[in-house]
Amino acid sequence: MILTSDVHFGDNLLQGWTGEEYSMLTHEKDFPTETTQVAIIGAGPIGLELAASLKRAGVDYLHFDARQIGYTISWWPRNTSFFSTSERLEIAGIPIQNSHQQRVTGEEYLAYLRAVVEQLDLQVNTYEPVVHIERLQDGFELRTQPLQGEQCYRCQQVVIATGDMAAPNYLGIPGEDLPHVSHYFTDPHYYFRKRVLVVGGKNSAVEAALRCWRSGSQVAISYRRADFDEKSVKNSILPDVKTQIRSGNIQFYPQSLPIEITPPHVVLAPTNDENRVEGESIIHQTDFVLICTGFRADLRLFEIAGVRLDGPERIPDYDPDTMKTNVPGLYVAGTAAGGDQNRYRLFIENCHEHVGKIVAAITGQWPEKLGSIPARQYSVPLTYFQAN
Numbered sequence: 067m068i069l070t071s072d073v074h075f076g077d078n079l080l081q082g083w084t085g086e087e088y089s090m091l092t093h094e095k096d097f098p099t100e101t102t103q104v105a106i107i108g109a110g111p112i113g114l115e116l117a118a119s120l121k122r123a124g125v126d127y128l129h130f131d132a133r134q135i136g137y138t139i140s141w142w143p144r145n146t147s148f149f150s151t152s153e154r155l156e157i158a159g160i161p162i163q164n165s166h167q168q169r170v171t172g173e174e175y176l177a178y179l180r181a182v183v184e185q186l187d188l189q190v191n192t193y194e195p196v197v198h199i200e201r202l203q204d205g206f207e208l209r210t211q212p213l214q215g216e217q218c219y220r221c222q223q224v225v226i227a228t229g230d231m232a233a234p235n236y237l238g239i240p241g242e243d244l245p246h247v248s249h250y251f252t253d254p255h256y257y258f259r260k261r262v263l264v265v266g267g268k269n270s271a272v273e274a275a276l277r278c279w280r281s282g283s284q285v286a287i288s289y290r291r292a293d294f295d296e297k298s299v300k301n302s303i304l305p306d307v308k309t310q311i312r313s314g315n316i317q318f319y320p321q322s323l324p325i326e327i328t329p330p331h332v333v334l335a336p337t338n339d340e341n342r343v344e345g346e347s348i349i350h351q352t353d354f355v356l357i358c359t360g361f362r363a364d365l366r367l368f369e370i371a372g373v374r375l376d377g378p379e380r381i382p383d384y385d386p387d388t389m390k391t392n393v394p395g396l397y398v399a400g401t402a403a404g405g406d407q408n409r410y411r412l413f414i415e416n417c418h419e420h421v422g423k424i425v426a427a428i429t430g431q432w433p434e435k436l437g438s439i440p441a442r443q444y445s446v447p448l449t450y451f452q453a454n
């Protein structure tokens with residue numbers, strides 16, 4: 067595998083296009099039309115849970131994913147465990163069983179999702195991105211772009227469950243697109259016996275730094291704040307990274323911000339307490355740069371469909387009792403309902419109820435099986451959730 071900057075399968079699914087351009091592109095052709103009652107966009111855990119519930123309720127639906135089911139989880143770093151415990155990740159009342167009773171890894175969870183799809187025989191049109199939604203008098207028209215050519219569908223209701231991790235948060239600095247720079251940490255092996263600068267100071271950055279160091283890399287961390295925030299770093303790794311920094315095993319540049327990347331080095335500007343650049347820059351020599359500064363949602367389908375996006379986090383306008391957006395017949399489910407979550411509030415565990423509300427709104431009945439298996443009667447107040 068070649069480490070590339072942003073040639074990544076997880077990058078923006080509607081890359082480079084504005085909603086208007088898509089409308090023009092897709093409206094130039096005539097398409098055959100398939101009809102259904104509900105179209106679900108996105109086959110992450112929450113989209114799949116909704117599909118399972120609609121199927122059980124006998125509702126006619128079509129389900130699309132731009133990539134493979136569980137795609138967001140498929141690009142996580144290898145062998146990363148969920149922060150959430152397994153019973154909070156279970157969907158449609160189907161248990162996760164494993165031999166160790168610990169938190170599951172991304173790979174284990176993908177195997178679980180595949181098993182759910184096979185067990186319930188859920189049909190998902192994978193590798194078929196939805197690129198346009200148009201409101202008609204009596205429902206919606208959806209345009210998709212699978213590899214074999216554009217398709218058109220009609221439905222009465224649409225549910226957008228496209229998640230909130232479509233593309234990385236770019237720093238917007240010179241050199242960020244160089245081949246030794248990546249916004250996706252996939253495997254520490256690539257950095258064995260190499261110097262790597264990790265940019266960021268939350269879970270993903272700290273985890274990448276520790277794993278790279280343990281697998282034999284020379285690691286430095288650049289973080290814009292003076293110290294790690296214990297609310298943003300799991301307590302299973304925070305003392306570890308602090309120990310490695312204190313012992314000199316990992317070099318730490320607190321209050322620093324990369325302002326330029328070249329093949330041999332990164333220019334780090336010092337930041338003050340307000341996170342503004344102040345003082346003289348440092349030149350840090352490195353072989354690789356891993357930018358772990360989080361991800362953002364692609365909200366253009368909402369815009370195309372006419373959903374209002376509110377506030378700085380551009381949260382879709384929806385009724386929390388039904389998950390209906392301001393566009394009649396159009397619902398939002400899963401982490402997509404958080405917009406560009408700057409601080410994560412929506413996780414799999416507190417999105418199961420979105421499915422219940424949508425199914426109840428469509429069928430008049432709350433689904434029998436949601437989230438964990440009913441026998442466990444598992445419920446946790448929102449205040450207990452911590453950032454992943």
Ligand SMILES: Cc1cc2nc3c(=O)[nH]c(=O)nc-3n(C[C@H](O)[C@H](O)[C@H](O)COP(=O)(O)OP(=O)(O)OC[C@H]3O[C@@H](n4cnc5c(N)ncnc54)[C@H](O)[C@@H]3O)c2cc1C
Nearest residue numbers: 108110111112132137138149150196228229400401413414
């Ligand atoms: C390292 C790491 C650790 C994490 N740990 C946790 C954790 O412990 N607990 C937790 O709850 N969350 C965790 N998360 C976040 C977790 O990945 C999300 O909470 C979860 O995937 C959200 O589920 P979802 O169904 O809402 O959306 P997603 O899983 O993001 O699914 C969205 C789907 O929509 C598809 N899609 C997008 N656009 C289109 C389109 N135009 N047309 C068709 N399909 C489209 C995508 O391909 C994707 O499959 C972690 C994330 C990372 C990176």
